[in-house]
Amino acid sequence: MSLDIGTILRGWDFDPDGVTVRTIQGDDGREKVQLRLDLGVMQMELDGRPDGERVEGYPSWFDLHMARQQEHDAANPDGAPYQLQSEDCALLLREGVQYYHRYVTFWALERYELCARDTERNMRLILFVREHARLERDKLQFDQWRPYVAMMHARSVATPLIASGALDAGLASIDKGIERIERFLADYGRQEQADQVNELSFLKRWRREVAESGKRTLPRPEDYEPDDPVDQLRARLADAVAAERYEEAANLRDELSRLENPPPPTG
Structure with a gap:
């Protein structure tokens, strides 16, 4: 068996100005997604960890630490809270980046429900680390991405709803994204900087356009593509x-x- 990936890439050129993605059927018969890179390709599973691995019997490092946190709290109801060490956060960050690559791929493929699933998962991860990391620098390493993940989740949920004419549900999803970003600013006492947050400006502008037009409008790429x-x-x-x-x-x-x-x- 040849290890040369040239055959896989032949005829599938990398586009530096866009996201080049496709779905394939793996040798195991399951659907997989591929993201074209400048010098190769990234292949990901649709479910579970994108690399298909399990961690000590759990679906992910995040699931393992949630289970440990629940066991710790049950055993120590009046004791110190569960803490993530820096090495734990490093593994969780590497795993979160895997999910980031996959939900960007799902967005490009218009697999909105899967994009929503993975962005919500990374949002829960961010909040979990914010609550349990021992060091402040580890919390900030995750929390800085909260506005971006909130915006992408709102887009992935609202886009198909608005396209189908379910405007009220779509607007409610956008409102949830706006609320999440505003909560992020409030957590750091930065409400006065709201106008400088591109993700928040995009969601507010999109909401206004949808509400005013009453049509099945979708966000325009030229308005804001993160x-x-x-x-x-x-x-x-x-x-x-x-x-x-x-x-x-x-x-x-x-x-x-x-x-x-x-x-x-x-x-």
């Missing part, structure tokens, strides 16, 4: 280097490294 968070960090890093802001560049480089390749557990 960038890949990794690409955002790379762009900020390039700007900092070009402007010779080397301390900022070093911090951004560390943040990018943690997101792309979280450190392995130490114990």
Whole structure:
């Protein structure tokens, strides 16, 4: 059996300006999704962890830690709360990035129900880490993505509802996304910066258009298509280097490294 993936990629060119995705039937007979990358391809399962792995008998690291937290609380009703160490957060972050790649793929394929499932899962992960991580820096590493995930969840739920004419249900989904982002700002006392949050501005603008028109309008890509968070960090890093802001560049480089390749557990 050849290990050369050239045959798989032949005739399926990478588009640097879009998300190049497709579904295939795996050798096991199950449907899978593939995301075309510049130098290869990423293949993901539709259900469970995108890489198809299980963790100590659980569907994911997130499920394992939720079970441990419930066992801990039951055994220690008056004791210290369950805590996630930095090595736990590193594994959860790596896993969350897997789900991010998959829900972006589902969005491009217009598999909205699956995009909604995975974005809601990552939202619950963010809030779980925010509640249980021992170190504040680990909480912030996850929580910074809360507005983006809230927006993508609202889009994936509301888009098919509005397209089918269920405007009230669609508007309610958008309102939930707006509420989640506003709660994020309130958690950090940053309500006055609401106008600077692109995800919030997009949802408010989309809601206004739908409510005013009463039609099956969908968000226009030119209004706001969120960038890949990794690409955002790379762009900020390039700007900092070009402007010779080397301390900022070093911090951004560390943040990018943690997101792309979280450190392995130490114990």
